[in-house]
Amino acid sequence: xxxxxxxxxxxxxxxxxxxxxxxxxxxxxxxxxxxxxxxxxxxxxxxxxxxxxxxxxxxxxxxxxxxxxxxxxxxxxxxxxxxxxxxx
Numbered sequence: 001x002x003x004x005x006x007x008x009x010x011x012x013x014x015x016x017x018x019x020x021x022x023x024x025x026x027x028x029x030x031x032x033x034x035x036x037x038x039x040x041x042x043x044x045x046x047x048x049x050x051x052x053x054x055x056x057x058x059x060x061x062x063x064x065x066x067x068x069x070x071x072x073x074x075x076x077x078x079x080x081x082x083x084x085x086x087x088x
Contacts, residue, residue, distance in 0.1 A: 001083060005034060005045045005061075007074070012039035014069020019062045020076070024085070026052030035066075051085040058082055 005018065016036040020029045028050045035042040051057050061076045 010072035015066035024053040024057040
């Protein structure tokens with residue numbers, strides 16, 4: 001699956017690392033992390049995830065404040081919150 005991340009409110013107050021995660025322990029992301037500096041994603045925000053486990057899988061994010069930046073809350077939002085992974 002391919003996608004793109006975007007950021008909104010709160011990220012304009014510092015530097016943050018956004019890490020993509022999945023309920024599928026074998027999922028791989030390319031890239032897995034994004035740097036956000038004062039409301040702007042470094043790079044284009046595009047990513048790809050490859051799932052390895054059949055079944056319903058979710059994608060989420062972890063946001064880490066860098067260099068003493070204030071904490072910001074966020075979540076992974078997409079038209080589909082769950083992905084039904086099937087055998088090819």
